[in-house]
Amino acid sequence: MGEEIMRFAGGLPAVLFGTAIVVVHLQIATALKPTEISPIAQKITVRIDGTGTGSGVIIERQGNTYTILTNWHVVQFEGSYTVQTPDGKQYTFNSSQVQSFLGVDLATFQFTSNQNYSVAEKGNSENLVTGALNIVPWKTFFISSANF
Numbered sequence: 001m002g003e004e005i006m007r008f009a010g011g012l013p014a015v016l017f018g019t020a021i022v023v024v025h026l027q028i029a030t031a032l033k034p035t036e037i038s039p040i041a042q043k044i045t046v047r048i049d050g051t052g053t054g055s056g057v058i059i060e061r062q063g064n065t066y067t068i069l070t071n072w073h074v075v076q077f078e079g080s081y082t083v084q085t086p087d088g089k090q091y092t093f094n095s096s097q098v099q100s101f102l103g104v105d106l107a108t109f110q111f112t113s114n115q116n117y118s119v120a121e122k123g124n125s126e127n128l129v130t131g132a133l134n135i136v137p138w139k140t141f142f143i144s145s146a147n148f
Contacts (some may be wrong), residue, residue, distance in 0.1 A: 043086055043118035048074050050081035050095075057120050058085075064112050066119075072100050072107040083111055086118075 032040075046068055048054045054074030060067040068083060075081060078095045085091070091111040098109045 040118075044120045045086065047084040048081055049084070050075065051077040051079055056083070058117055059108070059120050059122070061117070061119050064114050065110050066113060066117060067108055067110050069106065069108050069120075072105045075107050075109065076100070081109075083109075085113070085115070087115065089113070089115065 044058045046056050046058060048056055048068075048070055052074060054070055056068040056070030056074070058066050059069045075095060075098045081093050081095065082090050083093060091113060093109050093111050098107050100107045
């Protein structure tokens with residue numbers, strides 16, 4: 001029995017260290033407060049005007065080309081659209097530049113600018129917790145235990 005206690009005690013620092021890592025990891029994954037989300041959302045959200053009006057989020061930048069994620073119903077009709085960035089500047093794009101996604105109300109399009117706009121930080125859906133409230137700049141949704 002004394003030898004078993006020694007083996008357990010010898011492994012205790014490893015167990016405690018592993019627990020410390022988990023605790024630190026959980027602190028890193030802590031959600032932002034609404035007061036922290038609002039300024040970020042204001043920097044990455046754009047207004048879209050055309051046949052209708054809506055909003056989108058700057059999700060990527062490659063050189064001077066920005067990619068916007070929006071809802072398909074905002075940009076589904078043929079014609080010319082205007083995207084207004086957080087600094088008030090306006091850029092035009094045409095419906096032919098819009099890429100839709102089959103089966104979901106999402107679309108992307110691009111515009112070009114030499115301005116430096118903030119881009120949404122991509123998260124990891126593996127970190128979403130079933131039953132938790134999750135906030136996206138333009139939506140609030142509840143993750144259920146349903147399989148997607």
